[in-house]
Structures are given as structure tokens and as C-alpha cells.
Amino acid sequence: MVGRYLWASAFLSVLTFFSVSAQNDSIQNGEGEIDFSQFAGEAEVSTENLKDGIKRFCTAKITGISPTKLISLGYDFQSGYSLEANENLPTSLIDKIQATHGLRLAANFPVISRNAITINLGLTYMESNYAIKNGGNNPLSYSLNQSALRSTGINLTVFKPINEKHFILINTSHDLNGDYRLNEWQNPKYIKHSVLGVFGWKKHDRRQFGIGVARTYRVGEVNYIPVILYNYTSRNGKWGIESFLPARFHYRRTFSSRSMLFAGFELEGNSYRLKNRDGVFTNNFSNLELRRSELRFRLVYERSIYKFLWISIQAGYRYNYKFNVDEGEFFRGFFGKQEFVMENKLTNPFYTNISLNLVSP
Amino acid sequence: MKRSLFILLSFLFSACSVLSQNSPGDALTGLWLPSCGKARVNIFKKEGKYFGKIVWLREPNNELGKPKMDKNNADESKRSLPLLGYLLLKDFDFKGDNTWEDGTIYDPENGSTYSCTIKMIDSNTLDVRGYIGLSVFGRTDTWTRIVIKK
Numbered sequence: 001m002v003g004r005y006l007w008a009s010a011f012l013s014v015l016t017f018f019s020v021s022a023q024n025d026s027i028q029n030g031e032g033e034i035d036f037s038q039f040a041g042e043a044e045v046s047t048e049n050l051k052d053g054i055k056r057f058c059t060a061k062i063t064g065i066s067p068t069k070l071i072s073l074g075y076d077f078q079s080g081y082s083l084e085a086n087e088n089l090p091t092s093l094i095d096k097i098q099a100t101h102g103l104r105l106a107a108n109f110p111v112i113s114r115n116a117i118t119i120n121l122g123l124t125y126m127e128s129n130y131a132i133k134n135g136g137n138n139p140l141s142y143s144l145n146q147s148a149l150r151s152t153g154i155n156l157t158v159f160k161p162i163n164e165k166h167f168i169l170i171n172t173s174h175d176l177n178g179d180y181r182l183n184e185w186q187n188p189k190y191i192k193h194s195v196l197g198v199f200g201w202k203k204h205d206r207r208q209f210g211i212g213v214a215r216t217y218r219v220g221e222v223n224y225i226p227v228i229l230y231n232y233t234s235r236n237g238k239w240g241i242e243s244f245l246p247a248r249f250h251y252r253r254t255f256s257s258r259s260m261l262f263a264g265f266e267l268e269g270n271s272y273r274l275k276n277r278d279g280v281f282t283n284n285f286s287n288l289e290l291r292r293s294e295l296r297f298r299l300v301y302e303r304s305i306y307k308f309l310w311i312s313i314q315a316g317y318r319y320n321y322k323f324n325v326d327e328g329e330f331f332r333g334f335f336g337k338q339e340f341v342m343e344n345k346l347t348n349p350f351y352t353n354i355s356l357n358l359v360s361p
Numbered sequence: 362m363k364r365s366l367f368i369l370l371s372f373l374f375s376a377c378s379v380l381s382q383n384s385p386g387d388a389l390t391g392l393w394l395p396s397c398g399k400a401r402v403n404i405f406k407k408e409g410k411y412f413g414k415i416v417w418l419r420e421p422n423n424e425l426g427k428p429k430m431d432k433n434n435a436d437e438s439k440r441s442l443p444l445l446g447y448l449l450l451k452d453f454d455f456k457g458d459n460t461w462e463d464g465t466i467y468d469p470e471n472g473s474t475y476s477c478t479i480k481m482i483d484s485n486t487l488d489v490r491g492y493i494g495l496s497v498f499g500r501t502d503t504w505t506r507i508v509i510k511k
Contacts, residue, residue: 028448036445039392039401039416039509059397063470070498114488115396115503164398205399236424257433257471304435308473308493361468361475361491361500 057115057161058202064233064240066252066260066302067310067359074104074355076128078318085138086343095132095141102127102148104355115161122155124175139280140290140325140342147179149272149290169198169210169229175217178273190273192217198229206233206240218247218269220293220322222331250300258304267321269293274325285327285341293322296351304359314353320346386411386455388481393504395489401507402449411461413450421445433472444469453479466491475499 026034061068078100085093105125112119129148136142153175161167173194180186194217200210210229215222225246233240233254242262243249250264274281274288281288298316305311325342332338389411393402401417421444423429429444453464459481466477466489475491482488485506492499 034403034414034416034446036416039403056398057396067471070493109497110500113490113500115501118500205397258435358493358498360498361473361493 056164058164058167059115059161060118060159060167062202062208062231062233063205064237064252064254064257065231065242066262068108069106069310069357070108070360071358072104072106072312072355073357074106074312074353075101076104076126076351076353077101078351079349081347081349083138083141083323084345085140086345093138093141095134095136095138097141098131098133100128100130102129104353108360110360117161118157118159120157122153122157124151124153124155126151139282140274140344142280143179143274143277146277147181147275149177149179149292150182151175151177151270151272165202167200167202167210169196169200169212171196175270177270179275180273186273192222192271196227198227200229206235207231216247217271218267218293220269220291220324221271221289221326222329223333260302262300262302263298265295265297265316267293267295269322271329281325281341287328288341289326289329291322291324291326291340295319295321298351302357308359310357310359312353312355312357316351317348318351319348384455385457386461388459388484389453389455389461389479389487392416392507392509393487394507395504396502400444400449402504404450409454411450411453411455411464412448415444415447415449418445431469431472433469435472450477450479453477 080096080098083095083097085095103125104127106122107124108120108122110118111121127148127150130141130144132141132145136145153173155171155173158170159167160170171194175192175194176186176188176190177192178186178190194215196212196214196216198210198212200208202208208229208231212227212229213224214227215224217223219225227247228243228245230241230243230245233252238254240252240254241250242252243264246267248264248266250262253261253263255261269292272290272292274290276283276285276288296316296318298314300312300314302310302312323344323346324340325344326332326338327341330338387406390404390406393404393413394400395402399419400415402413403416404411404413406412418429421428430440431442431444431447432440434440434442447467447469449467449469451465451467453461456462461479464477464479465474467474468491475493477489477491478496480488480490482503487504487506488501489504490496490499490501
């Protein structure tokens, strides 16, 4: 009787040993004792107890694209240039702007990040401090010299894949722009709202294309423009394109997944409320807005300096598109005849920008 | 008396060994397909922890027709390792409530290793969340269990 128990327990132990040993996977990289052919061939999704079905979705990124910045701490510097106010003022005045510089902060939180939908919440803060020789002769220069332009914003991005090939992208931005000071915040009723919607195709893992429309202030004032999304990585992974026209276009040269060089441009702009402190623009104006828009032609080098911490260094040429003053918010479009309160010409300086970034998985 | 104790211990040993093979955490083991569909990952248990290895690649070769290597790894000595057979998931502990934690996931596309938690939504669906430091800075990928057609 005892012998039978002993044999039974010994048999169970041996069986257990072999069942453990039958797991051929090694916890080292490499083949170990695996026969990979057993995992090849046509696969089917096991549907037993499946709650969410077996629908597959395309992802928001393509292979080889530069990493998303979760947190960014940067500094922007434009070298000297001149500002010439036009004939709408009693006199044409030229001021020498010695430098424009300021912090650029951004944070991007993935609120929902699933295969079926991705929602990101972003926070941004940008400032442009103007150092103007002799404090500025015309009212705009004087005003800018007194107080920096600031932009504090919140944005929401929704990426909704429809299936493995198609997706919808929606982004809304809400920015408080003006020459307010941090101890003298601007009324939230002056928040500028931007929105864009894109319908896209992801033909394969290296190409993404989309078309849509945007309500944007990138041209300095509110406008409605078509947008084109195009991201591509070459088959060998060494170069690609990252673009969202007309906002930005970059050719990407990939040295490694942790080191990339970009060449291209970005259209940057917004509408900033000017407080008309001390009635410097005369007391006739109570709702002045600076329409600022500029093209930045640039080279950008980005690389990982420690794990997920990346540095981004850019240098380029800032081309002024618009730096005019309006009274109040209204739609002019590209063909409107409304006159500006003040039209200005800026010469175009070189600029540089450096930032440290925590990048996303 | 001694004989009885020996028999009891033998049974306990056998029973424990068998039970250890069927712990609730073992539900994670098997063949899984990440959402990208580019790879199949075999999750297995070894020495009490769970690991996942790439066992199939949709495109196993690079543009030169040679097997894909881990070319993006920050550690240069590992760049010559083939992706097929690569340990994608490492060192997961089962924490109960259909959750495996304290492991890492490796992304061969950028050569980075992230902290990772795995949540089993149902017996055939996993939420695999890779993150940096805090879980909020992360991304969740849904994996589905697959079986190979015979």
C-alpha cells in the first residue's frame, strides 16, 4: 500500500518536472531551444470570451517618426532686427529691436491611450520679451518694451482610428494671448480658439496621409484653411518627411532612433491682445490686437542625451509674414479689404532655440 | 509514523508542483498579437516570473534580405542580436486582479525599455501599458491571444 503511494508521488513529481522542463523558452535573448516554425503559419484570433471583438486599428504613429514630446522646456532667441511703423501713423518710425527672447514650455499628457482611441491633453506657455533700443519710439515698440507677449494655452488632441487604414484626427487649442503680466492676467473672454479636423489614411507603417480643414491663428489672425498631413519614412529608415502643411514641413535624416536632423520650416503665429497701457496708442483704442505671424526656416538636431531625455537644438532664419495691429477680433481672410490700425515692416533675423524634452513611449 | 510523514510530504511536494503550474497568473502565458500585427509574442513563465519573446515577425528580413537585428539598441553590443527570439517582456509578477506588474517592455523601433504593467481584460485580451516613471506618461497597446491554425 505504502509502496503504491510512493510510486504515485514519485510519478507525479517526475511528471511535474517534465512539464516544467517542457517550457523551452529561455530568458535570454535568442533562439534558445525554440522551434519558431511552430509559431509561423496562419493565425486566428481566439474569440472565446472576447469582450471587445477583434477589430484592428491603425496607430497614430508611423515607423521611424520622431518621438512625441511629453514635457518640453525651451528657450528661444532672435537676434537684432528693425521694426518700421507705416504711414497710418503720423510719422514713420523705425525702432531697433536688439533681441526677442523667451521661455517656451509645453506638457502633453496622454489622457486615454488605447488602440481604439487616443486623447492627449496639452498645456503650453510661451513668452516673447522684446529688448528695444531707447525704449521704443512708436507706440507698438514702446508697448512691447514695457511688457512681453505671452501665450498660455490648453489643447486637446483626439486620434480616432476607424480601422487599420483610416483615421480621424481632431485638435482644439485655446490660448490666452497678450501683453499681460503674470501678476495681471488677461480676461479669459479674450481666449483664442483654434480647431482642426483631418481625415487620414495609413497605407502602411511607413506612410500616413490626411486632408482636412483648420480654424487657425497661425497666419496672425483668424482664418480657415485646408491642411494636409503627410508623414513618411523610407524603406531603409534613414530619411523621411514629417509635415502638417501649411503649419510645418520637415525633411528628416535619421542617424539612429536616438539621433535625427531635420530641415524645413514652421509657420508660427497668433493674435495678441495689447492692453494700450497709458493710452500709448491714444485713448481711441480699447481692444487692440497684434497680428503676428512668421515663417521659421530651420535646421533642427534632436538626440537622446539620457534614456528618454532628449535635447533639441534649432537654428534658422525668421521671416516676418505679419506684425500688424487691428482693433478688435474680426474675420479678414486672405482677401479682406479692412485696413490695419498699424502696419509694420520687420527685417528678418537669425534665430536659435534650445530645449530639453521628455519623450513618449 | 515516519512512513506516513514521508508519504504526506511526497504528496504535498507533488501537489505544490502541480499547483504552481496552474496558478491564476499563468493565464497570461500563450501566444499574443500586439495591435500593430507585426510580431507574435510568446509569453511564458520561468522561475516564478513572466517573460515574453518575439517568436514571429511579419517582415523577418531587413531591406537587404537579411534577418532583422536589434539595430536600435542603445547598447552597441546588442545590435547584432536577431529580433526573432528577442525578449520583449521581462520580469513580470502576478499581482492578482488579472494584473501583472514590475516588468519592462522593450520597443525595438526606438531601442528603449519602458516600465510596464499588463492587465487582462478577458482571457483573450491584454492591455499592455508602457510608461516612463509615472503611469500617466505612457501608452496602452491592446494585445489579442492567437492560435496557430493547424
